[in-house]
Each structure stands twice: as structure tokens, then as C-alpha cells.
Amino acid sequence: MPRPTQCEPMWLRDNCACAECRDPRNGQKLFQITDLPQDLAVAAETAAEVDGAPGWEVVWSPDGHRSRYADAWLGEPEGGSGGPGWATGVPRTARSSGSRPI
Ligand SMILES: [Zn+2]
Numbered sequence: 001m002p003r004p005t006q007c008e009p010m011w012l013r014d015n016c017a018c019a020e021c022r023d024p025r026n027g028q029k030l031f032q033i034t035d036l037p038q039d040l041a042v043a044a045e046t047a048a049e050v051d052g053a054p055g056w057e058v059v060w061s062p063d064g065h066r067s068r069y070a071d072a073w074l075g076e077p078e079g080g081s082g083g084p085g086w087a088t089g090v091p092r093t094a095r096s097s098g099s100r101p102i
Pocket of ligand 1: 016017018019020021022065066067
């Protein structure tokens with residue numbers, strides 16, 4: 001069974017569907033991925049019901065935000081927005097920038 005901790009945290013948080021992160025009327029994202037904390041991580045994952053289906057509630061570190069993800073959604077490696085979100089085999093090029101000014 002897929003678990004939130006097996007996913008790339010930035011991707012998972014980017015796909016949070018709560019009213020704080022997405023406008024419920026048009027589904028528009030209300031933040032930029034660059035607004036997320038650099039050290040974003042899953043602080044806790046708890047089995048929870050999501051829209052009547054089995055899923056997970058995730059508590060984020062360091063900001064304490066809560067997200068819910070349905071099992072069925074996590075089970076699709078492509079996710080809801082075309083992924084890839086799975087940590088295994090995902091190139092992490094976006095995270096490291098080699099050209100940092102001194
Ligand atoms: Zn959210």
C-alpha cells in the first residue's frame with residue numbers, strides 16, 4: 001500500500017487539495033511551490049478517511065500544515081497532475097542548484 005512518506009514531499013504538498021492550498025471553486029492553486037519551506041518534510045502520517053474512502057492525513061514539518069490524500073490517488077504514480085512524485089528513481093535536479101553566488 002502506498003504511503004505519503006514514500007512520495008517526494010514537495011510534490012505531495014504541491015498537490016494538497018485543502019481549501020487553504022486550492023480554491024474550492026475553480027481548483028486554482030493558491031501558493032507557489034517556491035513558497036514552500038526548503039526543509040519541507042512529512043512530520044506524521046495517519047490513516048484517515050478521505051471523501052469516504054481510505055486514505056492518509058499528513059502533518060507537515062516545519063509549518064504544521066495538514067493534508068489529506070486518498071489511497072487511490074496515492075496509488076497512481078502519475079498522481080493527479082502528471083507527477084512523477086515517487087521518490088524512487090525520481091531525478092532530484094530541481095532541488096540542487098550548482099550555481100550559488102558566493
Ligand atoms: Zn493544504
